[in-house]
Amino acid sequence: DQQVKQNSPSLSVQEGRISILNCDYTxxxxxxxxxxxxxxxxxxxxxxxxxxxxxxxxDGRFTVFLNKSxxxxxxxxxPSQPGDSAVYFCAAxxxxxxxxFGTGTRLTIIP
Amino acid sequence: xxxxxxxxxxxxxxxxxxxxxxxxxHMGHRAMYWYKQKAKKPPELxxxxxxxxxxxxxxxPSRFSPECPNSSLLNLHLHALQPEDxxxxxxxxxxxxxxxxxxxxFGPGTRLTVT
Numbered sequence: 001d002q003q004v005k006q007n008s009p010s011l012s013v014q015e016g017r018i019s020i021l022n023c024d025y026t027x028x029x030x031x032x033x034x035x036x037x038x039x040x041x042x043x044x045x046x047x048x049x050x051x052x053x054x055x056x057x058x059d060g061r062f063t064v065f066l067n068k069s070x071x072x073x074x075x076x077x078x079p080s081q082p083g084d085s086a087v088y089f090c091a092a093x094x095x096x097x098x099x100x101f102g103t104g105t106r107l108t109i110i111p
Numbered sequence: 112x113x114x115x116x117x118x119x120x121x122x123x124x125x126x127x128x129x130x131x132x133x134x135x136x137h138m139g140h141r142a143m144y145w146y147k148q149k150a151k152k153p154p155e156l157x158x159x160x161x162x163x164x165x166x167x168x169x170x171x172p173s174r175f176s177p178e179c180p181n182s183s184l185l186n187l188h189l190h191a192l193q194p195e196d197x198x199x200x201x202x203x204x205x206x207x208x209x210x211x212x213x214x215x216x217f218g219p220g221t222r223l224t225v226t
Contacts, residue, residue: 034214043115043201043217044154089153097142097205098167099215101153 003027004092006102014110019077021105023090026071030092034099035064035075038087047088048075077107085109114138115218117202123224126192132221134185134202142166143185144215145177146201154201160185161207192225199223 004025013019021035031052036044050057050064050073057064063076077084087106091099115136124130134143142161146154159167160179174196176188185202199222203215 036217041220041222043117043203043219046214046216049214096167097144097159097161097207097213098156101155103153104151 001026002103003030004090004100004102006088006090006105008105009103010106010108012108012110013080015082016079019075019080019084019107019109021075021077021088021090021107023073023075023102024071025073025092027092027094027100028071029094030100031095032093033064033066033073034091034093035062036089036091036101037084038089038104044089080109082109082111115202115204115216117200117218117221119221120219121222121224123226124189124192125226126194128192129188129190131189132187132200132202132223134187134218135183136204136216136218137183138204138216139182140204140216141182141207142205142213142215143179144203144205145175145185145187146203146217148199148201148220158187189223192223194225197224 034049035047038044048059048062066073087104089104090102118133145157148154157171158177163179174191178186199220201220202218205215206213
């Protein structure tokens with residue numbers, strides 16, 4: 001049972017435009033959400049997180065939005081840059097150290 | 112320093128071999144993790160150590176044996192593996208917070224091939 005889902009396996013965006021990556025979850029016990037970026041043959045790199053007591057968190061070009069009623073979160077990257085091309089994973093946690101990862105979205109930024 | 116290091120980078124082993132994967136962090140984190148990642152799949156949690164004690168074992172087969180000698184080091188001992196165990200093995204570390212999570216920092220992984 002996939003508790004964290006990223007329904008778009010891939011996404012292509014023009015350089016300079018906004019990239020929006022989406023993630024849905026089913027477990028209402030999840031209270032902490034994270035986004036990771038992964039290049040091939042490297043470990044995931046932490047990007048940004050959000051607690052369930054907030055609905056938005058911003059860090060530079062990255063903003064994460066959380067809609068608890070819809071059990072949905074999204075990552076906005078603006079402006080998109082070629083170095084943003086990677087696989088993006090959302091992850092969720094509920095009360096302990098265990099992270100449940102989504103299936104990933106491959107983002108390609110077109111110059 | 113936000114670096115987690117893992118050795119070796121690549122490992123090829125036969126099904127009768129015994130080998131170990133090593134992970135080290137110097138961020139003062141008290142939780143350390145082993146994940147397994149197959150191609151085009153998300154990382155899957157295997158083990159969590161919190162304050163050098165095993166706190167989570169995700170029903171991993173006994174041919175994988177974790178060890179946490181101290182707060183900076185994490186090992187994964189491998190014995191009698193199967194070809195389907197071939198994967199990228201990722202180590203991560205984080206701070207510990209009661210009943211909550213912190214962001215985990217990952218190492219570059221060890222690419223394991225079992226022949």
